[in-house]
Amino acid sequence: xxxxxxxxxxxxxxxxxxxxxxxxxxxxxxxxxxxxxxxxxxxxxxxxxxxxxxxxxxxxxxxxxxxxxxxxxxxxxxxxxxxxxxxxxxxxxxxxxxxxxxxxxxxxxxxxxxxxxxxxxxxxxxxxxxxxxxxxxxxxxxxxxxxxxxxxxxxxxxxxxxxxxxxxxxxxxxxxxxxxxxxxxxxxxxxxxxxxxxxxxxxxxxxxxxxxxxxxxxxxxxxxxxxxxxxxxxxxxxxxxxxxxxxxxxxxxxxxxx
Amino acid sequence: xxxxxxxxxxxxxxxxxxxxxxxxxxxxxxxxxxxxxxxxxxxxxxxxxxxxxxxxxxxxxxxxxxxxxxxxxxxxxxxxxxxxxxxxxxxxxxxxxxxxxxxxxxxxxxxxxxxxxxxxxxxxxxxxxxxxxxxxxxxxxxxxxxxxxxxxxxxxxxxxxxxxxxxxxxxxxxxxxxxxxxxxxxxxxxxxxxxxxxxxxxxxxxxxxxxxxxxxxxxxxxxxxxxxxxxxxxxxxxxxxxxxxxxxxxxxxxxxxxxxxxxxxxxxxxxxxxxxxxxxxxxxxxxxxxxxxxxxxxxxxxxxxxxxxxxxxxxxxxxxxxxxxxxxxxxxxxxxxxxxxxxxxxxxxxxxxxxxxxxxxxxxxxxxxxxxxxxxxxxxxxxxxxxxxxxxxxxxxxxxxxxxxxxxxxxxxxxxxxxxxxxxxxxxxxx
Ligand SMILES: Nc1ncnc2c1ncn2[C@@H]1O[C@H](COP(=O)(O)OP(=O)(O)OP(=O)(O)O)[C@@H](O)[C@H]1O
Ligand SMILES: [Mg+2]
Numbered sequence: 212x213x214x215x216x217x218x219x220x221x222x223x224x225x226x227x228x229x230x231x232x233x234x235x236x237x238x239x240x241x242x243x244x245x246x247x248x249x250x251x252x253x254x255x256x257x258x259x260x261x262x263x264x265x266x267x268x269x270x271x272x273x274x275x276x277x278x279x280x281x282x283x284x285x286x287x288x289x290x291x292x293x294x295x296x297x298x299x300x301x302x303x304x305x306x307x308x309x310x311x312x313x314x315x316x317x318x319x320x321x322x323x324x325x326x327x328x329x330x331x332x333x334x335x336x337x338x339x340x341x342x343x344x345x346x347x348x349x350x351x352x353x354x355x356x357x358x359x360x361x362x363x364x365x366x367x368x369x370x371x372x373x374x375x376x377x378x379x380x381x382x383x384x385x386x387x388x389x390x391x392x393x394x395x396x397x398x399x400x401x402x403x404x405x406x407x408x409x410x411x412x413x414x415x416x417x418x419x420x421x422x423x424x425x426x427x428x429x430x431x432x433x434x435x436x437x438x439x440x441x442x443x444x445x446x447x448x449x450x451x452x453x454x455x456x457x458x459x460x461x462x463x464x465x466x467x468x469x
Numbered sequence: 470x471x472x473x474x475x476x477x478x479x480x481x482x483x484x485x486x487x488x489x490x491x492x493x494x495x496x497x498x499x500x501x502x503x504x505x506x507x508x509x510x511x512x513x514x515x516x517x518x519x520x521x522x523x524x525x526x527x528x529x530x531x532x533x534x535x536x537x538x539x540x541x542x543x544x545x546x547x548x549x550x551x552x553x554x555x556x557x558x559x560x561x562x563x564x565x566x567x568x569x570x571x572x573x574x575x576x577x578x579x580x581x582x583x584x585x586x587x588x589x590x591x592x593x594x595x596x597x598x599x600x601x602x603x604x605x606x607x608x609x610x611x612x613x614x615x616x617x618x619x620x621x622x623x624x625x626x627x628x629x630x631x632x633x634x635x636x637x638x639x640x641x642x643x644x645x646x647x648x649x650x651x652x653x654x655x656x657x658x659x660x661x662x663x664x665x666x667x668x669x670x671x672x673x674x675x676x677x678x679x680x681x682x683x684x685x686x687x688x689x690x691x692x693x694x695x696x697x698x699x700x701x702x703x704x705x706x707x708x709x710x711x712x713x714x715x716x717x718x719x720x721x722x723x724x725x726x727x728x729x730x731x732x733x734x735x736x737x738x739x740x741x742x743x744x745x746x747x748x749x750x751x752x753x754x755x756x757x758x759x760x761x762x763x764x765x766x767x768x769x770x771x772x773x774x775x776x777x778x779x780x781x782x783x784x785x786x787x788x789x790x791x792x793x794x795x796x797x798x799x800x801x802x803x804x805x806x807x808x809x810x811x812x813x814x815x816x817x818x819x820x821x822x823x824x825x826x827x828x829x830x831x832x833x834x835x836x837x838x839x840x841x842x843x844x845x846x847x848x849x850x851x852x853x854x855x856x857x858x859x860x861x862x863x864x865x866x867x868x869x870x871x872x873x874x875x876x877x878x879x880x881x882x883x884x885x886x887x888x889x890x891x892x893x894x895x896x897x898x899x900x
Contacts, residue, residue: 263735302732308725341880344876375736
């Protein structure tokens with residue numbers, strides 16, 4: 212069963228067509244990869260799903276309900292959260308607060324309740340902190356609770372973005388190049404984390420990634436974009452041997468075979 | 470020597486004794502030498518010392534309140550300068566509350582607002598119109614001026630009307646960012662001032678450039694409130710409420726949302742924060758503090774006109790926020806105190822002193838450098854120095870640190886040891 216469905220999705224920036232007539236379905240609880248050379252339109256695709264951009268035409272359906280026209284925060288409420296290719300943390304806030312912001316949608320406390328010291332608001336805050344700490348333990352950042360997010364090392368920042376995204380308890384998690392800039396050891400840990408999240412958090416994961424080794428190892432299904440068009444889709448084995456994909460990546464063929 | 474210093478910085482008892490001695494000496498100094506501005510300033514300085522002492526937060530609050538609410542009014546009350554000290558104290562309170570309001574907008578939510586004084590004006594005019602005969606020009610019912618005991622209600626009304634104006638400003642402004650936002654808010658501030666200055670026709674609402682005079686003074690249980698030493702306590706009360714609101718909100722869901730929007734709008738939205746609502750809340754809450762103080766200001770001056778609400782006033786409040794430390798509550802309060810005291814006491818006294826010296830022929834100052842003109846110059850130089858050497862402000866903002874050990878313990882004891890239990894179905898993630 213497809214949890215997320217995309218129909219004839221097109222995005223144009225002036226004369227430039229960033230994605231053109233893309234249709235695809237993502238299986239519930241799968242790990243699905245979206246790959247393609249630089250400028251293929253992968254990030255644009257994510258930006259349309261999360262309502263950062265409005266599609267020029269086409270439709271996006273989550274469990275059959277259209278997301279087009281929603282505001283970004285509404286998409287998050289519907290159950291889709293994401294990380295960013297160019298890390299976007301709240302640099303001046305602590306690591307813990309970053310995760311707490313991720314929970315925003317789930318916290319019910321009203322500011323009036325905050326001012327009047329309502330016990331339910333207070334309890335909710337305390338529980339939220341405990342949960343945020345558990346999430347940080349889960350992604351391995353518990354020693355940086357009070358650190359400013361901007362001071363973390365690169366790999367840690369990427370993991371914090373994941374922590375913030377899962378804090379919302381999403382149904383679908385979009386990861387935009389989560390392994391970029393990580394060393395092999397960190398990448399290995401990340402691979403384990405992604406695997407574990409799928410089962411433990413019962414979440415559907417869509418990831419954009421250039422690290423082919425990671426993609427081939429982790430994905431159930433792969434979609435390949437090139438110049439804004441969907442040129443191939445299939446299980447890793449099929450993609451590895453697909454002629455059009457190899458062509459698109461020409462010069463990167465070595466990586467593919469690695 | 471070094472050992473003694475470190476011992477001192479570790480021992481709350483030694484600090485408490487030192488602090489008590491300091492307060493007693495400065496308080497006595499002020500009591501005996503009434504005209505000594507220095508004694509007055511040194512006494513106020515004790516609050517800053519208190520801030521850095523190693524005491525429990527609650528203890529500090531109690532001591533601080535005692536000094537501000539009891540010691541200062543008491544020891545300053547003996548001489549002719551009494552009212553002027555209380556006046557300075559009152560102004561510090563008014564500006565500090567406004568700076569805290571602007572700090573919500575600029576410091577927390579990251580929205581540069583150059584027209585903040587407009588909300589102060591709105592609050593001031595709201596009370597002025599209804600507490601003078603002005604309202605009878607256009608109100609179809611009721612008797613004006615309203616009696617002085619409605620003042621207390623008008624503190625609230627001023628807050629509400631100002632926050633409505635905050636939202637009105639916010640709606641068009643939300644589309645623009647950064648520099649453009651600053652320009653639009655600057656324009657808004659000027660528009661409000663010019664409108665207030667011209668609303669005497671076709672219907673006379675604000676009495677135009679003549680301003681509104683004979684504003685009824687507040688009335689507390691039948692006692693009319695007319696001088697600074699009484700307003701001092703009203704301002705102090707409102708100021709404390711403002712501090713309470715600001716500190717509570719800062720560490721709440723809303724406060725985190727403000728800072729998230731400030732740090733990264735796109736990520737904030739992707740995390741589920743509604744941009745419009747969050748920004749408007751900042752504008753509204755920030756403006757409401759100014760509105761409250763506006764009502765107090767009108768009642769205190771008993772006269773308002775648009776000249777009190779110029780662009781210069783808006784920048785002055787912004788300077789207080791930036792000088793004190795953007796986003797830092799204690800910093801902003803200190804910034805407001807420093808700027809206000811510089812403007813109303815130190816620089817004025819300095820220029821008076823220089824003028825006196827030159828009229829006595831002790832020194833000769835060329836006309837171009839007359840001390841009155843120097844005031845602004847000195848103020849400007851001070852700002853430049855601070856901007857260069859203390860970019861984070863007098864008391865830079867620090868994030869609150871959580872007790873990790875405690876949190877860790879709680880997390881391990883919390884029910885459902887497994888992370889993020891799969892309770893999504895119950896919490897209704899679909900809507
Ligand atoms: N906001 C925008 N305005 C104009 N053009 C854009 C915008 N965003 C993306 N593009 C263009 O759309 C195309 C696709 O960009 P996109 O960022 O989606 O690529 P990508 O597949 O994520 O590439 P990479 O692997 O380098 O991240 C590029 O040509 C890019 O220049
Ligand atoms: Mg990209």
